[in-house]
Amino acid sequence: MRHLGLNARMAIVGSILFAFYAVAAVVVMGVFGWPLxxxxxxxxxxxxxxxxxxxxxxxxxxxxxxxxxDRYPEIHQQVESLSRSMGIEKPRLxxxxxxxxxxxxxGRKGAGTVVVSEELLTRLESREVEGVLAHExxxxxxxxxxxxxxxxxxxxxxxxVAQWAVLLTGxxxxxxxxxxxxxxxxxxxxxxVFVFAISRYREYVADSDAAGAIGxxxxxxxALEKISSANERREDTEIDSQVNALCIFGxxxxxxxxxxxxxxxxxxIERLRA
Amino acid sequence: xxxxxxxxxxxxxxxxxxxxxxxxxxIVRIQTAGRVPQDRYGRYGEDGPSGGDGxxxxxxxxxxxxxxxxxxxxxxxxxxxxxxxx
Numbered sequence: 001m002r003h004l005g006l007n008a009r010m011a012i013v014g015s016i017l018f019a020f021y022a023v024a025a026v027v028v029m030g031v032f033g034w035p036l037x038x039x040x041x042x043x044x045x046x047x048x049x050x051x052x053x054x055x056x057x058x059x060x061x062x063x064x065x066x067x068x069x070d071r072y073p074e075i076h077q078q079v080e081s082l083s084r085s086m087g088i089e090k091p092r093l094x095x096x097x098x099x100x101x102x103x104x105x106x107g108r109k110g111a112g113t114v115v116v117s118e119e120l121l122t123r124l125e126s127r128e129v130e131g132v133l134a135h136e137x138x139x140x141x142x143x144x145x146x147x148x149x150x151x152x153x154x155x156x157x158x159x160x161v162a163q164w165a166v167l168l169t170g171x172x173x174x175x176x177x178x179x180x181x182x183x184x185x186x187x188x189x190x191x192x193v194f195v196f197a198i199s200r201y202r203e204y205v206a207d208s209d210a211a212g213a214i215g216x217x218x219x220x221x222x223a224l225e226k227i228s229s230a231n232e233r234r235e236d237t238e239i240d241s242q243v244n245a246l247c248i249f250g251x252x253x254x255x256x257x258x259x260x261x262x263x264x265x266x267x268x269i270e271r272l273r274a
Numbered sequence: 275x276x277x278x279x280x281x282x283x284x285x286x287x288x289x290x291x292x293x294x295x296x297x298x299x300x301i302v303r304i305q306t307a308g309r310v311p312q313d314r315y316g317r318y319g320e321d322g323p324s325g326g327d328g329x330x331x332x333x334x335x336x337x338x339x340x341x342x343x344x345x346x347x348x349x350x351x352x353x354x355x356x357x358x359x360x
Contacts, residue, residue, distance in 0.1 A: 054309045061310070152308025170279060178351050179283040182290050192304050199307075255293065259300045261307060 003142075006205050010147075013198045017154045020191050024161035031168060047153035054149065055106045055113070062096035064115045072121075078130045079114070079137065085213050086141045088112070095121075101227050105136040105145060112140035124223050131220030134210035141209065144202045151195030159188035193258060200263045207272055217272030224272075228265045280355050287352025294345025298338045 025039045034042075069076045076093065083090040091105070091112035101120035107113050114136045121129060139145060163184035170176030211217035262268075294301055 050309055058310045148308040150308075175277075175280045175283045175355055178287060178355065179279055182283065182286045182348065185290055186286060189304055192307060195307065255297055256300050259303055261303065 003205055006142075006201060009198055009201055013194050016194050017151060017191065020158045021154045024158045027161050027165055031164070043153070043157060046157060047150060050153055050156075051146070051149045058104070058106050059094065059113065059115065062098055062115060062117075064094035064096040064113075067093040067095045067116070074126060075116075075121075075129065075133070079133055082130070082134050082137050082213050086137055086209070088137065088141045091137070091140055103132050103136055105139045107140065108143060108146050109140060112137075112145075114140070123226060127214075127219040128223035128226070130214055131210055131217075131223050134213045135206050135220055138206035138209035138213070139202075142202065142205060144199075144206065147202070148195065148199060151192070151198070155188045155191035155195060158191050159184040162187040189259075196259050196261055199261045203262050203268065204271060207268055211272055217274075221269045221272035224265055224269050276359055280359055284352045284356035284359065287348045287355065289352075291345045291348030291350075291352055294341050294348060298341035298345070299333060301341045302333055302337050 021043075025036070025043075028034050028039055029036065067075065072093075072095075079093060080090050089110050089112075091107065091114050094113060094115045096115055096117055098117040098119065100117065101123050102117045103115065103120055105112060105114050114133065116129075116132070120132065124132065163180040166180040166183050167176060170179070207217065207220060210220050214220075
């Protein structure tokens with residue numbers, strides 16, 4: 001069975017998210033008297049709007065433009081071939097100047113878009129770019145973008161319901177309003193822990209699929225290595241890194257690891273080369 | 275008798291305020307996950323907010339400052355509700 005580990009993890013995380021959602025739905029039905037059909041339609045609309053706005057915003061925020069086929073024929077050929085081998089339609093290809101080597105995928109199977117930065121194409125060799133493209137296509141093929149939108153949708157709905165539950169059970173004084181906002185945020189964080197956990201695993205799966213599609217993990221490993229080594233030269237001093245690793249807060253250790261969408265880059269490189 | 279909801283507002287407000295001040299990038303990530311692609315900011319293969327100041331992470335500095343400002347409000351609010359319990 002394909003992606004057995006991912007399916008097992010998705011079953012566990014999906015059940016947890018469903019449990020959160022079910023509790024929120026029951027609260028909405030009980031407190032507001034909404035029928036189940038209205039709760040479901042409202043939820044689908046909420047997530048759908050998030051998905052549409054998110055895709056539009058992502059492309060607009062980087063100023064992405066269509067990747068011209070006459071200037072980048074090799075990339076178009078690579079994506080066409082990779083899409084065929086992954087069993088998906090060729091996504092729309094776009095390019096943007098992001099200031100750093102980067103690439104991301106938005107959308108879903110059949111309506112996907114892959115954006116690459118000019119800096120990525122400049123810094124990486126052809127095979128490495130192919131590895132990156134294969135990884136992004138794997139995200140589309142595995143519906144990772146949609147899963148993340150769904151996860152955030154559930155987290156947001158549960159957070160909103162938690163806020164209202166606090167408000168409606170209180171005396172409507174200023175402490176209740178404050179508590180409602182705080183509880184909403186903390187609830188969202190709690191749900192997102194599970195969403196991020198599965199997101200990190202999905203990165204490994206996308207790496208593995210990319211390696212399978214291009215016949216080995218070395219090109220993608222090299223791409224990650226190039227980008228991260230350039231990064232290390234520019235970023236923190238060794239002392240900063242040590243301090244960050246020891247901190248519960250901070251942006252690199254403890255809480256940040258819990259809420260990381262990507263696994264450590266070193267581990268990904270190791271796995272790709274294993 | 276201590277009002278439990280006011281106590282919760284004080285404790286949770288201060289706790290969330292500290293997180294907002296100390297790890298603003300993490301808060302931005304939680305709020306933006308699934309709304310914008312997680313590879314959108316920062317470098318390829320990394321989480322967007324790699325730095326707290328937003329400078330090298332690609333996350334707009336104003337987002338980081340906004341979260342930190344919210345953190346200050348939460349800290350002050352939490353402290354106020356704690357003070358009312360004394």
